Amino acid sequence: AQTVTQSQPEMSVQEAETVTLSCTYDTSENNYYLFWYKQPPSRQMILVIRQEAYKQQNATENRFSVNFQKAAKSFSLKISDSQLGDTAMYFCAFITNDYKLSFGAGTTVTVRA
Template sequence: AQTVTQSQPEMSVQEAETVTLSCTYDTSENNYYLFWYKQPPSRQMILVIRQEAYKQQNATENRFSVNFQKAAKSFSLKISDSQLGDTAMYFCAFMMNRAGSNYQLIWGAGTKLIIKP
């Protein structure tokens, strides 16, 4: 069964620091997508970044980047120059083919990130 593990339930860093959130997953699939979502205290889940398994180049979105290690099944999120608005729950998710053309996201338990002023 596919699983996603986020080993850090909570982290806190000072504003402007760099922080890395870890995520590992388990799958026998070759073609898949990985996502990081952010859920601020206002609760709406927002896509942060996504990575296709076939692409060796790590995805980047402004201050957010990933370190994708396919052989190790690791997909960590790095936030550079952290800001107070980055305070949120961060979820790692893996997209799998459930049946036919149906796809399902498998979610990690989340990491609560607190940015301190």
């Protein structure tokens, strides 16, 4: 079975500070993609960042970066210089050759002014 675990149900961060969200996953596949999605109150699922499992270099998108540890099956997201607009639910997910995207339970991030 393919599972994703997000152990932090809620995180709070001061504006302009940094917050790190944790994620672990389990799969027997060797080729897969990892994602972090953001879901604001509008409930639109927005792709934040993507990582190919075969790439050792960690992905970065502006203020968002990941720490991908393949052997440990860990995929954390760091949000730097947090902004009020970052307040949302964040989901860790991955997809393998079966084309099924598996999601974690999510972490609610609240950015305080």
